[in-house]
Amino acid sequence: MTDTDMIRAEHVRKRFGPVTAIQDVNLHVRKGEILGLIGDNGAGKSTLIKILTGYHQPDGGQLFFEGEPIHLRSVVHARSLGIETVFQDLAMIDDLPVYLNLHLNKELVHRPLPFLRRKEMRRKAREALDSIGITIGSVTDPVSQLSGGQRQAIAVARSVFSDAKVLLLDEPLAAMGAKEGGLILRLLMQLKERGDRPGHHSDCPQLQPDRRRRVCDRVNLLQHGTITFDKASKDTSVAELLDLVHAEYRL
Amino acid sequence: MATNTLIGSLVRIRELSILLVTIACAGYFALTSTGFTSLDNGHTIAQYIAPWAIVGAGEAMLLICGEIDLSAGFVFTLAPFVLVLLNNNGLPLFVALLATVVICALIGTVNGLIRTLFNLPSFITTLGMAFLLQGLSLIISNGSPVPAPADTWVRTTFGGARWSELTWALVIIAVMQIVLSASRFGIYTQATGSNPVGAAESGIRTSRVKVVNFAVTSALAGFGGILEGMRVGSFDPTNGGFNTMFFGVAAAVIGGTALLGGSGTVVGALLGALLLGIVYDGFNLTGVNANAFNVVLGVAILVAMFLNTYLSVLRRRASAVRGRT
Ligand SMILES: Nc1ncnc2c1ncn2[C@@H]1O[C@H](COP(=O)(O)OP(=O)(O)OP(=O)(O)O)[C@@H](O)[C@H]1O
Ligand SMILES: [Mg+2]
Numbered sequence: 001m002t003d004t005d006m007i008r009a010e011h012v013r014k015r016f017g018p019v020t021a022i023q024d025v026n027l028h029v030r031k032g033e034i035l036g037l038i039g040d041n042g043a044g045k046s047t048l049i050k051i052l053t054g055y056h057q058p059d060g061g062q063l064f065f066e067g068e069p070i071h072l073r074s075v076v077h078a079r080s081l082g083i084e085t086v087f088q089d090l091a092m093i094d095d096l097p098v099y100l101n102l103h104l105n106k107e108l109v110h111r112p113l114p115f116l117r118r119k120e121m122r123r124k125a126r127e128a129l130d131s132i133g134i135t136i137g138s139v140t141d142p143v144s145q146l147s148g149g150q151r152q153a154i155a156v157a158r159s160v161f162s163d164a165k166v167l168l169l170d171e172p173l174a175a176m177g178a179k180e181g182g183l184i185l186r187l188l189m190q191l192k193e194r195g196d197r198p199g200h201h202s203d204c205p206q207l208q209p210d211r212r213r214r215v216c217d218r219v220n221l222l223q224h225g226t227i228t229f230d231k232a233s234k235d236t237s238v239a240e241l242l243d244l245v246h247a248e249y250r251l
Numbered sequence: 252m253a254t255n256t257l258i259g260s261l262v263r264i265r266e267l268s269i270l271l272v273t274i275a276c277a278g279y280f281a282l283t284s285t286g287f288t289s290l291d292n293g294h295t296i297a298q299y300i301a302p303w304a305i306v307g308a309g310e311a312m313l314l315i316c317g318e319i320d321l322s323a324g325f326v327f328t329l330a331p332f333v334l335v336l337l338n339n340n341g342l343p344l345f346v347a348l349l350a351t352v353v354i355c356a357l358i359g360t361v362n363g364l365i366r367t368l369f370n371l372p373s374f375i376t377t378l379g380m381a382f383l384l385q386g387l388s389l390i391i392s393n394g395s396p397v398p399a400p401a402d403t404w405v406r407t408t409f410g411g412a413r414w415s416e417l418t419w420a421l422v423i424i425a426v427m428q429i430v431l432s433a434s435r436f437g438i439y440t441q442a443t444g445s446n447p448v449g450a451a452e453s454g455i456r457t458s459r460v461k462v463v464n465f466a467v468t469s470a471l472a473g474f475g476g477i478l479e480g481m482r483v484g485s486f487d488p489t490n491g492g493f494n495t496m497f498f499g500v501a502a503a504v505i506g507g508t509a510l511l512g513g514s515g516t517v518v519g520a521l522l523g524a525l526l527l528g529i530v531y532d533g534f535n536l537t538g539v540n541a542n543a544f545n546v547v548l549g550v551a552i553l554v555a556m557f558l559n560t561y562l563s564v565l566r567r568r569a570s571a572v573r574g575r576t
Contacts, residue, residue: 055452075454091449093442095513100438105453107435115433 004030005067007052007083007166012061013225014047021047023225025061029166034192036216036233038241044225046088049170053085054078066165076105082165086172090155094144098136099125101143102158128161129154133183149176156184160191167191185215266519268558269506273526280533287536297417298482300521300528302327302491304420305475306499307506307520308427309468313373314503315431316464317444317512320362321377323472324496325384326355330473331486332391335400344405348477352470358384359469363462373465381493388488396487399480410481419478420521423471428517440464444512472499501548502527505555526551 008028014021022044029035039045050056052063054072063070065081072078075085092101099118100107102125108117125139134153136146143151156172167188173181219236221229280287306323313320330351337347358380365376400406410416431437442450443457451457472491480486504510505526506519527548534544 075452079454085452087449087452089449089452091446091452093445093449093513095441095445096438104438104442104450105455107438109435114435116435116438 005064006031007066008064009048009052010062010064012048012051012058012063014044014051014056014058020225022051022058025222025225025227027220027227032192033217034188034215036219037222038219039222043222045222046170048222049085049168050087052078052166053083053168055085055087079162082163083168084159084162084164084166085168086152086155086159086170088170088174090151092143092151092155095142097140097142098129098146098154099139101154102128102139102161104158106162128157132157132160132187134180149180152176153180153184156187160187188215266507266516266522269519269522269526269555273522273529276526276529276533280529280536284533284536287533292532292536294413296525296528296532297414299531300524301416301420302475302479302495303498303502303524303527304521305423305478306468306472306495307502307524308423308517309464309471310496310499311503311506311508311515311517311520312427312431312440312464313468314500314508314510315444315512315515316440316461317447318366318373318461318464319377319500320359320465320468320472321374321493321496322358322362322380322384323377323468323499324492324494325381325388326358326469326472327476327479327491327495328488329384329388329391330355330476331399331480331490332388332397332488333473334477334480335397335486336391338400344400344403348405348409351477352474355473356466356470358473359466360462362469363458363465366465367458367461381496385492392486392488394488396485399484399486406481410478416478416482419474423474424517424521427467427471431517436460436463441513444509445514472496498524498527501552505551507555507558510556523555 005028009025012025012027013023025044025048027035027037027048037045037048047056051058052072054075054077057072063072065083070081072081072083078085091104093104096104099122103121108120108124109115110117122139129136129139132153134150134157136150136154143154146154152172152174153176156169159167159169172184176184216233218230218232219241220227221241277287286292306327309323310320333354334344334347334351337350338344342350362373362377362380365371366373402411408415409419431440439450439455439457439460442453442455443460447457475495476491479490499520502523503515503520504523506516506521506523508515508519530547530551531544534541534547
């Protein structure tokens, strides 16, 4: 079982000054599997994802990638291994056009000359967005002119259209309408069917738990910085998930 | 609809409005003063704008990545004295010049490292550096001017020849604009100023981007100071300073660079410098009091800031209209 894990975290913890964001987290995602991570606001979902993507360094514990222990030095390092991320804040550069955002920090240049291949990037951006069916006016428009859902779709497209082995999505559907949300979920299912890219996606529980349950193979619940629940989706129900999340608020 | 798209596309070219204003000013002075259109006067204007454009090119890059360098004007002041010091200690003039530019880049690197390692605002960091460098310049020079090194090819090439200072300024503007708009580093500079957290999440080393831009700004300012001294024929510790720095920043801002980062162009800084130079010179020729120039400068900066914000609103509206049709 362990050797089919794409990415695994063992006893990972992280503090921010006095705040313990993550403590003793154990988590694993297999090849071709979609893991849903749910938890309250502030439970530590984003922090965990930022550790898995090399943005934060954990204070303790060990990460494994394709079975090997690994120390992720940076986002670039993680990306070079095939770990792609859609951050909760989307990491969009408002002043830059859509096509440059899609190629952010992966710009195409006329090697060996360092000049940008803008035309090629525009073409690829157009292709990428068309192939998922995201409709925006023009790829040369600055991102600041797009709606929240469109921005999110572009952020997802950016990470999907790299040759990722692991895809981390932090609240991928939060600002999306039914249409865009459906597109993204369908995209995840397609990737899964191709079997080469497992996803690991984190959601807020309030958001249509039913829809998420159909996409995910397995669900983990993160509470107060630890994982308290790990079950295959088919063995759980919406009611049970909601129950778990809301249990501690009940009088 | 047709007028709408026309206005839209005009508004989208940032530099156009400033260019129109510049041409209008030039036309006004050409009509109202004698000698404005002469080649000699063109040379005078070139002398004004070259240092502003060179310092402005660096400041534009820094402003775009969300920083500012208040010390650039004193790097401009100090560089010629470092050059003399190195030259007097046996370095050939050309080697001393290269070494001086490298030293200036190091000063900028220090600014950038203090800014990024200790997370101090660049406003404070570079203000401190400004006074430090001013003091150093006065100490090294003993507070009095020294003659520029004797005539050699170095002197002629770097400021001595009639149009050489302006030529260097134009080359610098062209190179920096290409760096900004055609290289990955240019994209990183914009991304760092527009959304520092998002840029970092995308794996862009935002601190490094800032440090490099600080280093480039200082190197350019130092080089500009040397050119200026070589042209005048004497190195003066009262040259440069806050005045040159603020004209550089003003040129960048008038040219459409956002003070809060994220957008702007280097060519804009050249146009800003050109506008300032033409107005400055025109006022001299028409005998307007130098103090009035400051009033105009102030108004120009305010109008530029206003246009910047207002035009981007117009731009958004124009493309919203386009999106709907
Ligand atoms: N950079 C940081 N500095 C200090 N504290 C932080 C930082 N990032 C996260 N925290 C803290 O860590 C805890 C977990 O935050 P995190 O963003 O991981 O939660 P989350 O589960 O993603 O919440 P949400 O559902 O609101 O996105 C919170 O208490 C938060 O305040
Ligand atoms: Mg979060």
